[in-house]
Amino acid sequence: MDLDDDLPPADPAAALQLIREQRVATARRLEPDARILYWPWGVAWLVGFGLFFLRFSPDDRVLVRLPDWLPLTVLFVLLAVAAVIQAVAGARAYGQVSGNSSRRGLWYGCSWALGSVSVYAALGRVTNHLPHDLAALLWSATAVGLTGALHMAGGAIWLDRNLFRLGVWISVINVIGAFAGPGWHALVIALAGGGGILTAGVLGRLRQRRRQ
Template sequence: MDPDDDLPPPDAAAALQLIRDQRGATARQLQPDARLLYWPWGVAWLVGFGLFFLRFSPDGRGLLRLPDWLPLTALFVLLVAAAAIQAVTGKRAYGQVTGDSSRRGRWYGCAWVLGSLSVFAVLGRVVDHLPYDQAALLWSATAVGLTGALQMAGGAIWLDRDLFRLGVWISVTNVIGTFAGPGWHALVLAVAGSGGILAAGAISWRRQRHPQ
């Protein structure tokens, strides 16, 4: 062990820089890798909604011959995998955090779970009375709308501009895709929606590596 490591900084500027370095190191230990929080969801949207567009294109014929069950199954499996990755990553980073931050996280997680269950319960009573393409649009547009709203709420809770902006982006793309109609909605989400999620992860990761 170098005895010089125990010596105090030679001047105030060096002391301030040392404090900043230690604060940054602590923040990096407590903050989960943004890529693991965002990119699995981006990949899930890209592949899942991409398969929906290929199988159920706007003309109703489909651009690629796929089993009808494959797009929804693939999307569901990928979303579950993304949620599991996010849960494990968050647990490792925030497992030792207590107090208000921990409570906000638990309540926010409950909002996601109960909000999703409420939406699915209501839609499950309605979609059987709609044509398949309209039912699929209602399912995806409502679920994505809830996602955008909760992301904006999360950004407001933690004053996270990146998360709030992503929620705005997803909400806007969802509205555009919904007005475009069945088939096109899946394409908009696969390209613009997933692109926004992947970009948000890259931006947040870069800021983690190079804090201001």
């Protein structure tokens, strides 16, 4: 074994290059690919809400005859798959991180879980008294609104401008879709919401490559 390999570089330029390489390697290990974090959610919204629009179009029209249960089932399955992918990617990347960063991530995840359960429990008590189209609009608009708010909260916690902007975008299009009404909301969320999340993944990956 050559002991010289363990010595620091004598050349300052080589030392700086070694530091840069170590930083890049650490960033790659601790920061998941942005596409893995965003694209599964974007696909879930694009496909799931897209099926809702095709089956439950405005004015009670049916553009594509699908079983009533199919859009919601597909959406829930795709959302569950996206959640698993993000959980695995996050565990691999942040499993070595401790301290305040780890605590923030844990509390933020609990906010998603408990916030969703509490909102959906309240909705379940109300929507049975509404027509089907308004009940569906209330469910989807509330879920999307909660998502936008938590994205903005996450951006504020980690000072992540891009995550905050995505939350603002989701919140704005949710308002537009809600005012447009049943059927149209699903189309807006599928195209602008799902497409926006997919775009956020692309932009996030480009920024990661520039940093690396």
